[in-house]
Amino acid sequence: MTKIRTCLFGLGHMGKNHLRVLQEDSRYELVAVIDPVTDSLPATAQAVPLYKHLPDDLAFELAVVAAPTELHYSLVTGLLQRNHHVFVEKPAASTQSQAEELVALAQSKNLKLAVGNIERCNPVVGALRKVIGSGILGRLVHLNGLRAGGFPRNVKPGNNVILDLGVHELDLFRMILGPLDIVHGIGHSTQMSSIYDAAEISVRSKQGVTGTVHVNWLTPQRMRSIRVTGSEGLCLVDYIQQTCEVFGNGLKSKDSIFASLPWQTDAQGLDTVQIPVVAKESLKEQLDQLHLYLSGKDHVLAIGAELIESVSLVEQAEKQVASAHVLPFHDPQSERR
Incomplete structure (x- = not known):
């Protein structure tokens, strides 16, 4: 070869x-x-x-x-x-x-x-897409993404937490839901007056599914997760641990592609199951997907219109936060003067 x-x-x-x-x-x-x-x-x-x-x-x-x-x-x-x-x-x-x-x-x-x-190539995202595609969650209602921790070693002017971290969640929401609108944004600047290091962004899909992205550089522990709420169930994904769990009432008895998995039912009747995920470093899977793309085969990378929209969503979110909804740098010392 x-x-x-x-x-x-x-x-x-x-x-x-x-x-x-x-x-x-x-x-x-x-x-x-x-x-x-x-x-x-x-x-x-x-x-x-x-x-x-x-x-x-x-x-x-x-x-x-x-x-x-x-x-x-x-x-x-x-x-x-x-x-x-x-x-x-x-x-x-x-x-x-x-x-x-x-x-x-x-x-x-x-x-x-x-x-x-990169998260497009995280194996656990493949499991999540399989869960959503199976219909076991019912009609999608809301997505909640959390990406926290990991202050950059060198923060340059023009950089911010949306550009650094929010881009991942916004791109995944778009991958799952299709074209999105940014409906609200709010941010904090706690360490440097010109750079926001925490932000909350709300989105809505063309079908009416909503989503909330929370990103920050401040949390001491790195946290990377997404929660998908449907009309009949909930799916929790941890990007770092590469775990995918499904919760709901009566899901165990549903005729689904997950029926043969070892479901657990608690005293309140809540059914829970771990969706199998073959762990793999996302960067290595990304090279696999890149090779598929270069070879003219199906892949999950963002190209063309999706590449453009991944940039557009970040730009829209930055404008929302910067224009009207940013909470400026707060210096506690100023209250003592």
Whole structure:
């Protein structure tokens, strides 16, 4: 099998993760790493050329972009113009108009362009989609997403918790529910006056299903979960533990694809079951999905209209919070003066 010659752009936190999984995957041949500020590869990495800038004569098919968000648009544009397929870390661009331009450019040159919304590739999300698709929850009513903890090592101007964390939940809500509207947003700036580090975002689907996303950098413990409420049942998913549980009254006796699983019933008649999930690192599954996409096969990556909407939802949420619903930085010392 011919390996995909790949060049990695950016060797920050996520870039190092991409470096590791690319070098562990025999389907990809990492031919170079480009980073203008890094002088050496991690000690655990296999030897590969490291350049400050992209050499004009470097031959490769696929670019994996893990550079800072503010560089995504210009970097991806240049790579597409050089006729390279591109996989770019989330968000694909800073604005909806930029995302539209990138998608149009890729399509005009018959190139592949996808964004790394990683939770799409979490095996537990596959289990959740199977639960929803089975109809065992009844009519979907509300989704609640929680993504908390993990203050970034370096918060740059222009970054915020919606751009960093909220993008994942908003993209998953869109993946599950279809096109969404942002109906409300509120945020807090507790550490720096110009950057909000906690936010609550409300959404609504075209079918009337609602959703709430809570994200923050403040919680000491990393928490990543989604709760899906239906008219007949509830599904709880933990992204980190990769667990998927279904709860409801009378679900055990339903004729469903989960009927043969070991259901438990408590004293109050509540039925509960664990949906089987084959644990796997999401980044490695993401490479599997990328390979399917590059091979012209079915995949779960966000491309085309979904890539554009993943950027648009973040942009809309930021505007909601920034324009009218942000709770500004509060300095307790000011009350003592």
